[in-house]
Amino acid sequence: MAFVGRTTATRGALIRLRDTLEFIKNGKDILKMKRDRLAGELNAHLTELSRRAKLEERQLDLYDEFKAAVTANGYATVSSTALSMSKLNVDILPTSIMGVVVPKIVVREKPEIKSIRDPSLYAVAEKLRDSIDELLAVAQIEVTIERIAYELMMINRKVNALEKVIIPAYMDQIRYIEDSLFDEDLEEFARIKHFRDVAGREST
Amino acid sequence: MLRTKNLLELFDLLLKSDYASELSRVSTKELDAYQLERTFYQKLSERFTFLFEVTSGRVRESLEEYFKQIEIENVKRIIRAIHGKEGLGQDQLVPIPRRFQTVNSSALLETHTMRQMVDLLRETPYGRLRNTVDMYEQTGNPTLFEAQLDNIFYSGFWETLERVSGNSKVKKLVGTEADLKNLFYVLSLKFTNTEPEITRKSLVNIHYRLSKTLTQQLIDSPMETAPRLFTGPPYADLAKEAGELLEKKSPVEAEIAFSRFLYSYAETSSLRNPNDLVYVFAYLQLCFKEAKNLTTLALGKQLGLEEERIQSLLFL
Secondary structure, three states, X not given: OOOOOOOOOOHHHHHHHHHHHHHHHHHHHHHHHHHHXXXXXXXHHHHHOOHHHHHHHHHHHHHHHHHHHHHHHOHHHHHHHHXXXXXXXXXXXXXXXXXXXXXXXXXXEOOOOOOOOOHHHHHHHHHHXXXXXXXXXXXXXXXHHHHHHHHHHHXXXXXXXXXXXXXXXXXXXHHHHHHHHHHHHHHHHHHHHHHHHHHHHHHO | OOOOOOHHHHHHHHOOOOOHHHHOOOOHHHOOHHHHHHHHHHHHHHHHHHHHHHOOHHHHHHHHHHHHHHHHHHHHHHHHHHHOOOOOOHHHOXXXXXXXXXXXXXXXXXXXXXXXXXXHOOOOOOHHHHHHXXXXXXXXXXXXXHHHHHHHHXXXXXXHHHOOOOOHHHHHHHHHHHHHHXXXXXXXXXXXXXXHHHHHHOOOOOOOOOOHHHHHHHHHOXXXXXXXXXXXXXXXXXXXXXXXXXXXXXXXXXXXXXXXXXXXXXXXXXHHOOOOOHHHHHXXXXXXXXXXXXXXXXXXXXXXXXXXXXXXXXXX
16 A cells, blocks of 8 residues: 555545556556567577577687687787787667667777788788677677666566556555445435435424 | 696796796796796897807807897887887897897887887988888888888898808808798788788898799789799798698698798708808707797697697697
């Protein structure tokens, strides 16, 4: 009852409570629709996430290749070569999916590798640079899934709270007021009937 | 060393070698392959400077000129850092005794643009780098400076060598080294799809047994047919092997093939000519080989590479 608060059993309060209940039910339906839509989005992204396993496999192969290149060229040469490369430049644009803000990563500039003279380092750097798009795409999918899943959890909690606690509480309160008003009406009817009987007897 | 289980075991073995005095200063708690690599190259630098102490005259001059390749490596590292707009510390350079330095590396490390750096090098043996600044600014390619530095090194050394009597075998060794460098650059820059104009500018001006005409033909021919331009020794087999490895996308193996060729040539020269000046230069080449092999071992152990894989990366 704490959600509904203390109300006097009046017709005005009953109308107000019925309106509020209607509004809450509509809200619950909208939340359910949002949940269904987000679940659809989540499913779509989950199928895309299957790319991760292949990507991980490729990255591990690439890492082995990189280790061999570092071992053959020496750490000092590799770190010095890495210094000559330009940085990865990305923009992170916030986009909204049914009110859930997810990042969209746009690559502005990829590292420039023409400063690498050594072919083994060039080959690894080229492959690593080419894998950036795939890595960022998978990272974007993961963040999107994480945020949608969190939002779904929150929506489920809200829908459950509405269905199991708030709506029943309002309905109980409405029923209580309806019962109270019915009792009052019945009492009023009995009183009027009694007065009418008394008045009829006096006139005869 | 190959059979050691980890870097610490390798370190223990090295403590029983020529590197003991330098390595005993390294704490085992802070031990890593980078520290070891630095020590190996410090030792290499000391081996050079020891030779300066025991030689004199033109031979010493030629050795000092040959030693400049280490300083050039440091200048290349500074160039790369400036190009990438990154800072570099003195500890990231190969240690060279002050009296054998021809550039002020501390001042170079403070520069932020190529022009500033080139201005500082104006009065040094690397003053010619200023001719490359305009092209660098047009192309944004720092490897042009690296190529110019290689040219400065080989032409300076070749010039000094001309004044040394009994230089023919040393010329043969260093000429082979320059040829291999050119052949390697032509094939590897083809592999990285570098424009032919940049490739031409990346070459060393010394053409010993790899003629200028053949080099030009190599630059202009496609990767698949380039090795076929060689009709016989000494580079036909190597070019074929390297070409095949690069086509198979195995650039590490191609690089190793070149280094193995050079070091085996140096080894043969030293064995055949123990009383000739070439023995000293072959010894220095083999010192480079040792430093590179030890670095490979240390890094391989630190990165957890298989024994067989490390072995394949060594110049044995």
